[in-house]
Amino acid sequence: MYSLQDLGWGPFFENHITDPSAGLFPARVAGHSRGIYRLLSASGDLTASVAGRLAHEAAQSAALPVVGDWILGRLASPGQAVIENVLERRTKLSRIAPGERTEEQILATNVDVVFLVTSLTREFKPRRIERYLVQIWESGARPVIVLNKEDLVESPDEFLRQAEETPLIDVLLTSATTGSGIERLRGRLGAGETAVFVGSSGVGKSSIINRLLGDTVQAVRAVRAGDDRGRHTTAAREMFLLPAGGVIIDTPGLRELQVLADPSTLGQTFPDVDKLAANCAFRDCMHVSEPGCAVKAAVEDGTLDGARLRGYRKLQRELDYAKRRTDRSSQLAEKRKWKQIQKQYRRRCRERER
Numbered sequence: 001m002y003s004l005q006d007l008g009w010g011p012f013f014e015n016h017i018t019d020p021s022a023g024l025f026p027a028r029v030a031g032h033s034r035g036i037y038r039l040l041s042a043s044g045d046l047t048a049s050v051a052g053r054l055a056h057e058a059a060q061s062a063a064l065p066v067v068g069d070w071i072l073g074r075l076a077s078p079g080q081a082v083i084e085n086v087l088e089r090r091t092k093l094s095r096i097a098p099g100e101r102t103e104e105q106i107l108a109t110n111v112d113v114v115f116l117v118t119s120l121t122r123e124f125k126p127r128r129i130e131r132y133l134v135q136i137w138e139s140g141a142r143p144v145i146v147l148n149k150e151d152l153v154e155s156p157d158e159f160l161r162q163a164e165e166t167p168l169i170d171v172l173l174t175s176a177t178t179g180s181g182i183e184r185l186r187g188r189l190g191a192g193e194t195a196v197f198v199g200s201s202g203v204g205k206s207s208i209i210n211r212l213l214g215d216t217v218q219a220v221r222a223v224r225a226g227d228d229r230g231r232h233t234t235a236a237r238e239m240f241l242l243p244a245g246g247v248i249i250d251t252p253g254l255r256e257l258q259v260l261a262d263p264s265t266l267g268q269t270f271p272d273v274d275k276l277a278a279n280c281a282f283r284d285c286m287h288v289s290e291p292g293c294a295v296k297a298a299v300e301d302g303t304l305d306g307a308r309l310r311g312y313r314k315l316q317r318e319l320d321y322a323k324r325r326t327d328r329s330s331q332l333a334e335k336r337k338w339k340q341i342q343k344q345y346r347r348r349c350r351e352r353e354r
Helices: 011-015 052-057 126-139 156-163 182-186 205-213 263-269 271-277 294-300 306-353
Strands: 024-033 036-041 044-050 070-077 080-086 092-096 104-109 113-119 142-148 170-173 194-198 238-241 247-250
Touching: 024 044, 024 080, 036 070, 036 080, 044 052, 044 070, 052 080, 092 126, 104 194, 113 126, 113 205, 126 142, 126 156, 126 263, 126 306, 142 156, 142 205, 156 170, 182 205, 194 205, 205 247, 263 271, 263 306, 271 294, 271 306, 294 306
Parallel strands: 044 080, 113 142, 113 194, 142 170, 194 247
Antiparallel strands: 024 036, 024 070, 024 238, 036 044, 070 080, 092 104, 238 247
């Protein structure tokens, strides 16, 4: 049995129940594999499938339930439910799905905190952290950078300095092996809040989660000595409740992160660049070769790291390109959806005429 408030329920979701039909109950998606969902509800754990109507009307896979979603379900049999509706998402952490098709892949929903985990080894890359931060700010959640494996380096403060290049970002040093910093991390998540752990494979996400849970719930594997990479120990997104309160979601390691965000989000990841840009001679300055560019001047006099500006420009180009592609992809998906609906309608009309 769970309290809905412990699972993250609140007024936002209560206010978005547009059809309080009898027999429907709220539950939260805690896992998903091959069309079968694991739900947490006031009645306990349930397994569920998606109602045919909901699956039929989904224009894209992103409209179907994902881990973190609140749903309205109907009990089909003891321990079995049918998902009838997905409630509006308060926050949503996404990326462009791997592959040639430009489609949104949702990593987790309704999260308050995103713990971006990286290890203090060769895996640590400031530009990669910036990519994640853009996506996290777009999600509506607050980011916390977790620099794990501090026990493996002699001078973790240098990594801390580089991670803190982005102003106003919370950065923590941790070691899942020794337990250092785990209590500080736990303090970033309040009762009834939800956090998701993201990062590359082998950085220690599952090990940190085991520390938080006080048990070996998530399997872990050693990283390769040659490149500090690990295999995907976590195969699917999964939700857990912390003993002291709070909800956490573990995710498989990401080999790539194609950002999917509004270009305006760059200002939150690069507030230093944004502040300098306000003094550029031209409002639409791209900080490349325009005269009177305050950002380029700051790089030349050493006030701003040139690598940071290059990262800004690269992400700016990617976001502009991704927005054009996803807009077109969404239009095509919506067109296919309504074409299918009209086809079904015509078929029913023909059947009634017989």
